[in-house]
Amino acid sequence: MARIGGNQLCRTGIVSLFLGCAVLWAPVVGHSDVATPKIPAAQGGQCVEPVEIMRRDHFDFLKHDRDKTVHEGIRTIKHSLAGCIDCHATKNASGQFVPINAEGEFCQTCHTYAAVKIDCFTCHATVPAVKMSQSP
Ligand code: HEC
Ligand code: HEC
Ligand code: HEC
Structure with a gap:
C-alpha cells in the first residue's frame, strides 16, 4: 500500500511538473496539435x-x-x-x-x-x- 502511495505521489509530481512546463511553453511554441x-x-x-x-x-x-x-x-x-x-x-x-x-x-x-x-x-x-x- 505504502509503495503504491509513494509511487502515485511521484507520478503526480512528474505529471504536474510536466503540465507546468507545458503551460509555460505551449503559448510560446504554439503547436497546433495542443489546445493553445x-x-x-x-x-x-x-x-x-x-x-x-x-x-x-x-x-x-x-x-x-x-x-x-x-x-x-x-x-x-x-x-x-x-x-x-x-x-x-x-x-x-x-x-x-x-x-x-x-x-x-x-x-x-x-x-x-x-x-x-x-x-x-x-x-x-x-x-x-x-x-x-x-x-x-
Ligand atoms: C488600485 C488601482 C490599480 C490597480 C489594481 C492597478 N493599477 Fe496601474 N495604475 C493605477 C493608477 C492610479 C495609475 C496612474 C495613472 C496615471 O497617472 O496615468 C496607474 C498606472 C499604471 C501604469 C502606467 C500608465 C499606463 O497607462 O500604462 C501601468 C503600466 C500600470 N498602471 C500597470 C498596471 C498593471 C500591470 C496592473 C495589474 C498587475 C495594475 N496597473 C493595477 C491604478 C491601479
Ligand atoms: C501570449 C500569452 C499572453 C498574453 C497575450 C498576455 N499574457 Fe500576461 N501572462 C502570460 C503568462 C504565461 C503569464 C505568467 C508568466 C509567469 O508567471 O511566468 C502572464 C503574467 C502576467 C502578469 C503577471 C501576473 C502576476 O501574478 O504577477 C501580468 C500583470 C500580465 N500577464 C498582464 C497582461 C496584460 C495586461 C495583457 C494584455 C495587454 C497580457 N498579460 C497578455 C501570458 C500572456
Ligand atoms: C502599436 C501597437 C501595439 C502596442 C502599443 C502593443 N502591441 Fe503587443 N503586439 C502588437 C502586434 C502587431 C503584435 C504581433 C502579433 C499580432 O499581429 O497580433 C503584438 C504581439 C504581442 C504579444 C504576443 C502575442 C502572441 O501572438 O503570442 C504580446 C504578449 C503582446 N503583444 C503584449 C503587449 C503588451 C503587454 C503591450 C503593452 C505594454 C503591447 N503588446 C503593446 C502591437 C502592439
Missing part, C-alpha cells in the same frame, strides 16, 4: 518589443513602467498599459470595443490557459480611451 490559446490579432503597427520577448516578459515591462508612473510621475513610457489596449483590443460585429479582459480577448486567453489572475482591470480601462478633445 487563440490570441486575437493586434491593430496598428509593431508591438513595443519583439513579439517573442513580449510573450515572455510583458508583465515585467508593465510593472516596471507602472512603478515609474505611479511613484515617479513619469508618463512618457514605452510599456503603457493603455497602449497595450489601444493596439490589442478588438471590436465586435457592431463596431463596439470588447473589453480586453473578456472571455477570449487578448489579456485573457493566455491567462486562463496559464491560470494567471491579474487585478489590473479593477482600476484600468479595458477598452481604448475615446479621444474627446480631438476635432472631427
Whole structure:
C-alpha cells in the first residue's frame, strides 16, 4: 500500500511538473496539435518589443513602467498599459470595443490557459480611451 502511495505521489509530481512546463511553453511554441490559446490579432503597427520577448516578459515591462508612473510621475513610457489596449483590443460585429479582459480577448486567453489572475482591470480601462478633445 505504502509503495503504491509513494509511487502515485511521484507520478503526480512528474505529471504536474510536466503540465507546468507545458503551460509555460505551449503559448510560446504554439503547436497546433495542443489546445493553445487563440490570441486575437493586434491593430496598428509593431508591438513595443519583439513579439517573442513580449510573450515572455510583458508583465515585467508593465510593472516596471507602472512603478515609474505611479511613484515617479513619469508618463512618457514605452510599456503603457493603455497602449497595450489601444493596439490589442478588438471590436465586435457592431463596431463596439470588447473589453480586453473578456472571455477570449487578448489579456485573457493566455491567462486562463496559464491560470494567471491579474487585478489590473479593477482600476484600468479595458477598452481604448475615446479621444474627446480631438476635432472631427
Ligand atoms: C488600485 C488601482 C490599480 C490597480 C489594481 C492597478 N493599477 Fe496601474 N495604475 C493605477 C493608477 C492610479 C495609475 C496612474 C495613472 C496615471 O497617472 O496615468 C496607474 C498606472 C499604471 C501604469 C502606467 C500608465 C499606463 O497607462 O500604462 C501601468 C503600466 C500600470 N498602471 C500597470 C498596471 C498593471 C500591470 C496592473 C495589474 C498587475 C495594475 N496597473 C493595477 C491604478 C491601479
Ligand atoms: C502599436 C501597437 C501595439 C502596442 C502599443 C502593443 N502591441 Fe503587443 N503586439 C502588437 C502586434 C502587431 C503584435 C504581433 C502579433 C499580432 O499581429 O497580433 C503584438 C504581439 C504581442 C504579444 C504576443 C502575442 C502572441 O501572438 O503570442 C504580446 C504578449 C503582446 N503583444 C503584449 C503587449 C503588451 C503587454 C503591450 C503593452 C505594454 C503591447 N503588446 C503593446 C502591437 C502592439
Ligand atoms: C501570449 C500569452 C499572453 C498574453 C497575450 C498576455 N499574457 Fe500576461 N501572462 C502570460 C503568462 C504565461 C503569464 C505568467 C508568466 C509567469 O508567471 O511566468 C502572464 C503574467 C502576467 C502578469 C503577471 C501576473 C502576476 O501574478 O504577477 C501580468 C500583470 C500580465 N500577464 C498582464 C497582461 C496584460 C495586461 C495583457 C494584455 C495587454 C497580457 N498579460 C497578455 C501570458 C500572456
